[in-house]
Amino acid sequence: MKLHAVVIGAGPAGLSVSASLLQKGLPVVCLESGGRAGGMMGSVRRDGFLAETGPHSFRLFGDSVPESLRITGLDRRLVDANPAAKKRYVTCGGRPVAAPASPLEAARSPLLSLTGKLRFAVEPFVCRASEDEEETVAQFVRRRLGGEALTRLVDAVVGGIYAGDPEKLSVRHAMPMLHRFDREYGSLVIGALATRDERKVRGKARIAGFPTGMAELPAALASMLGDSLRLNATVVSLERTPVGWRVVWREQGGPERVAEATHVVVAAPPSRWSQLPLPAGLDELGAAAAAVPSPPVGVVTLGYSREKVSHPLDGFGVLSPGAERRSALGVLFPSSILPGRAPDGAVTLAAFIGGARQPELGALDADELVRLAREECESLMGARGAPEFVNVARWSRAIPQYDLRHGDFLAKMSAAESTMPGLHFCGNFRGGVAIGATLDNAAALARSIA
Ligand SMILES: Cc1cc2nc3c(=O)[nH]c(=O)nc-3n(C[C@H](O)[C@H](O)[C@H](O)COP(=O)(O)OP(=O)(O)OC[C@H]3O[C@@H](n4cnc5c(N)ncnc54)[C@H](O)[C@@H]3O)c2cc1C
Known part of the structure; x- marks a missing residue:
């Protein structure tokens, strides 16, 4: 079987790359180890x-x-x-308290003490971090906004987005916009004001879903893929050839199937790469993936x-x-x-x-x-x-954590992609954990390999 790409993993990332390539008229196969497509995205009625x-x-x-x-x-x-639904609550003293949506509301909010609020007010005067310093989200917030902002607000937000721990996540990778404001503008407030036009061009953020649940997306992508989506598939080997890649897999213990493809996209989570026959020479990348919490x-x-x-x-x-x-x-x-x-x-x-x-x-x-x-x-x-x-x-393994080792993991993935042409990695472990970022990154990858 001759293909343009073999995509491994049929979560939102893998399905999106596959469907975009197919739509461009390029033959693909998407191999999913489980019995259904969609990864963490699913709806029960x-x-x-x-x-x-998973995602709501x-x-x-x-x-x-x-x-x-x-x-x-x-x-x-x-x-x-x-x-x-714009209104958000944060637990404070055992009860839900409305999170402030404007500076005026913040000034009145019981979430922060007067000292905590004054600490916010001096944020523009706090020095930026030195270039070579890799900070956690907690270190960054303590430095810029004070300890109360961390324990009463940011900790809750980090739990909501990453199910993460701010003491471990890297601010550069987990909160890139805040990191950029610190580096480029020396202040979150000044950075937010200076980039107003950028945000206007991008448009207002909105929250959306589908009438019968998030599962509409994987269902629609899977039906677009048809026979190109192979469930219960186990990748047996992944080898480079002079012109691309040779991929061997089995479906439900059946006979081996073989495809020659120009590209291979790994869209399975790093916590599962140890079950993949990654090509020789990627031991260090495999070890870095296994260490992603x-x-x-x-x-x-x-x-x-x-x-x-x-x-x-x-x-x-x-x-x-x-x-x-x-x-x-x-x-x-x-x-x-x-x-x-x-x-x-x-x-x-x-x-x-x-x-x-x-x-x-x-x-x-x-x-x-x-x-x-x-x-x-x-x-x-x-x-x-x-x-x-x-x-x-x-x-059992939910959201990959962008901790202080994340930069090293990204560098190893990029190095593997440049030394092994046609090999790509795509999913919520790279460039943002949210669905929107995952789908946009998948579409960008499909464009670049089409
Ligand atoms: C509880 C929870 C709530 C969330 N809420 C939101 C939200 O409200 N909004 C939002 O934007 N994001 C949310 N997210 C994040 C979002 O769900 C993920 O970013 C998104 O599902 C990631 O898609 P993915 O394709 O990268 O990975 P996954 O969804 O993990 O898909 C990976 C696929 O690869 C398959 N696979 C694994 N190993 C192999 C293998 N060896 N061979 C072949 N296939 C393999 C898996 O079975 C799976 O189907 C949430 C995540 C969780 C866990």
Whole structure:
């Protein structure tokens, strides 16, 4: 079989690269080790409720949409989040407190003490970091905004985006915009003001999803791929040839299949590369991939009658900083964000448990996760009684952490790509963990190898 590319992994990244190449008329095969496409993206519908297994929504900018949405026609199915979902809560003293959305609100917010607020005010006068200093997010925030901003706000946000620990994540890689403001402008405030025009060109950020759940995206991409998507596939060997690559795989223990391809795209998470026959000479890259932490996360969706939850649920959700010592990173309000997540008169709450701060909780069994999620919803949202709907998704290796070794991992990937033409790496382990960034990077890769 002669192909333009073999793509390994059918998560959003691998599916997108494959579909973009196919749309350009280039033959591909996408090999997925599991029995379904979509990776962490999946939706479960039962009894009128809808639960997401991983991502609940996308962040898009202005009118632009990722290429994979355009080529599948899914751009026409996008549903914008309820504007009220702009409101975010942060746990403070055991209760949800609205996060400030403007400097005026910040000045009045009980989230920070007067000293903490004054520390914000001197941010433009703080010196920038030295060129060769690699800081963690925690070091960066303490230096620029003070310790209270870290423990009461940023810690919660880092938990919400990365399920991560700010003491371990690299600010350069995990929060590149803040890092850039520090380097180029010597201040977050000045950087934000100076780049207003850039942001205007990019367009306003908006949150969106699909009417029947995030799974619409992998389903549409998989149907576009048809027979080019091979499930339950195990890659047996990956070898360079004088003109490209020779890939051998088996499907469900069947006979070996062979393809000659110009390109090979590894779109499986680094935590799984040890199961791939990476080409000889990539031992150091393999070791760096194995060292990328991807702590476990459990996602528990609970459905309640509206009157059983006392909180107004007038927002996106609540995030809890580590200092609050809670068992969930946060609780989203999915039925307040997008329509169709719960039957009339009911609501859904989705608790995220585990991550880098409490990996032992993310690894608990489903019953324990439900117990913790119920406790969180009871004490934070005022939920009462048994939920009418329960769904649990468990990810033993959830989100790759961009820690202080991430720069070295990126450098090793780039070196492998330049010494082995036709080999590429693509996924949320590179260039941003969110779906939007993952899809944009996948489309850019497809353009460059088409
Ligand atoms: C709990 C959770 C909530 C999230 N929420 C959001 C959100 O609200 N918004 C957002 O933007 N992002 C969110 N994300 C991040 C988002 O889900 C990921 O960025 C995205 O799924 C990454 O896509 P991917 O294709 O890189 O990887 P994955 O989704 O991990 O897909 C990788 C695929 O490769 C396959 N694979 C693994 N090993 C092999 C192998 N050896 N051979 C072949 N195939 C293999 C896997 O089975 C899988 O199908 C969330 C993530 C998690 C875990």
